[in-house]
Amino acid sequence: MTAMPRAAGAVRRPIWTRWGLHAVLLLIMAIWLIPTLALLVNSFRPSAEVSSSGWWTAIVPPWDFTLANYEHVLARQGLGQAFINSLFITIPATVISVMVAAIAAYAFAWMDFPFRNVLFVIVVGLLVVPLQSTLIPVLRLLASTGIAGTYMAVWLAHTGYGLPFAVYLLRNYMGGLPKEVFESAAIDGANPMVAFFRLALPMSVPVLASLAIFQFLFIWNDLLVSLIYIGATNSEYLPLTVVVANLVNSLGGETHYLTAAAFITMALPLIVFLALQRYFVRGITGGAVKG
């Protein structure tokens, strides 16, 4: 991959322009990182100090750091189980929604059927429906099918909530794939199934990966959907977000544990993001400019 002709885009700029660009980028990165840094610093500070002085006072001597917050959070009963629950919820829900969206996007992009555009507009239009307004009807539906309170309920719910955006993103990317490829495949006798699995899917890997990152992060960080569809009946299936939020007591005390818990929660998404990041930028811009 490194052998890709990167030089093609690299018109030599004067050295000071590049340095200036890098300086600006570094500055913006630093500003972006400050809240996370504050969180990290505070997660190692005793609670009395967190509430009495700013995090920046802690980075100069005398240092007063502690691991107590992490110890408390990690020793908390059910945190490990909640981490696994989060994986059980997130991974299947991500896979299902990406698969369904890919198939739908292919159909919208390359298959001819009546009302194709109208249906596409309706699907994308669902983006504006606020998730909260669907809670009661969806929960009723889940109750009537008997799957309320199970993982299946949350997978289906997340798939549904994710599909409008997923279909929109994939449809635009797949629509930008070269027409000639599908035409020649059709001439060679490939049916739509073959064209989808052998052509469209492999060519869409970058956008599939970036969609997977989006979905993964969205579902991993979700609290409300899991809480509503699982919480009332099966507390042992609840994900990390619910357990972490409940480190705080009903009066809003004990917030100092949240900083440590936040870092534990962030660990996996960070790994996923770093592992898939090379797809990320290409996937986002992939469908934007053709040619």
Add this chain to the structure above:
Amino acid sequence: MGQRNRGLRALLALGGAAVLVAAACGTGTPSGGTKVTVIGTWGGAEQEAFLAMVKPWEDKTGNTVAYTGTRDINAVLTTGVASGILPDLAGLPGPGQMVEWGKSGALKPLDSVLDIETYKSETSPAFVDLGTVDGKIVGVFIKSALKGLIWYNPNDYTAGAPATWDDVMSTSTGSAESLWCVGLESGAASGWPGTDWIEDFVLRQSGPEVYDAWVAGTHPWASPEIKAAFEGFGEVLDASYGGADTVVSTNFGDGGNPLFTDPPGCVFHHQASFITSFFKDQGGAADGDFDFFPMPDINPEYAGAFTGAGDLFGMFNDKPAARDLLKYLVTAEAQQIWVSIGGALSGNTKVTDYPDDVSKRSAEILGSAKIFRFDGGDLMPTALQSAFFGAMVEFAQDQSKLDEILAGLDEASTAARGG
């Protein structure tokens, strides 16, 4: 391409495997006994205390308690009532919601569940009344809190409990910067500590009848009695640490922290019995650095009047194990466990063994109060309660707008009660 796809394929395979494993596990239930699902707002140390409280019951019966703690309990129960997917037992967001669900039949009557005679003899009448809808008990109290306590630092203030409210207000600030510390910030519920102040003033100045009528919406906000309560709080605000900006921007949990600085920022802080954990966690105070006296009587006619609050608990699914658990939770034996861990007063008057002096004295006051009223804001319709919270912030910022604020609350009251 092929090289690169391997990672992605592995990820997809992993996902597929997880689907299968999770589907296989998804139908499993904990072995042995019945699972009783409970949902409440308790988190952190409270959650641990509750689980410790139900542990003996689990050991005895072999049943398990599956507890979900969330402060979004309103969302869970509202969607639950609408769809029928409900926990067996639940902490209730407030008395208003309880009445609604009690009338609709979502909450099951507890008269046949509890031993009514024992329950009534062990519970303060105010709490029994609060849990009663249409003559049937639907809500019980697991724990309670006493409001209207005035906290001070015994290292700085040594004069003991003042006899009258005027004595409190004319206390010399000594080395402290101001007389009072007030913190009203609390996210979306900002202003609620101010509502406690108003309730304490209304009850002590104008008595329980005005208080009840005011809470029920039959006594107007723009009346001399309620106005006097706001003015009483206004005097406190005038003598508060840091002025209006500090008051509205300081979190209620940090509100009392200036008691423990050197030199102290203030002499007194008004808050309910739960605040001690904040003093210790966030104010850097140790045991012995704080003490309290109850807010003194204002009108001698209504001596010994107190406000308080409690956590209501109700039953949504009538099944034997849930009945058994609820029966256990109201006993002194069960409530003693939470009380011993700390941070709570019992709802059961038979519980007397308190772990520290502060909670012991709070419990005694709660038990011996001549006039006891539940937190008024919690009894009002939710929309009016929110308006009440907001009004306190507005009032703290600009007291000259009092008439306008009270008129606005009267409108909010009419609107919230469907008038």
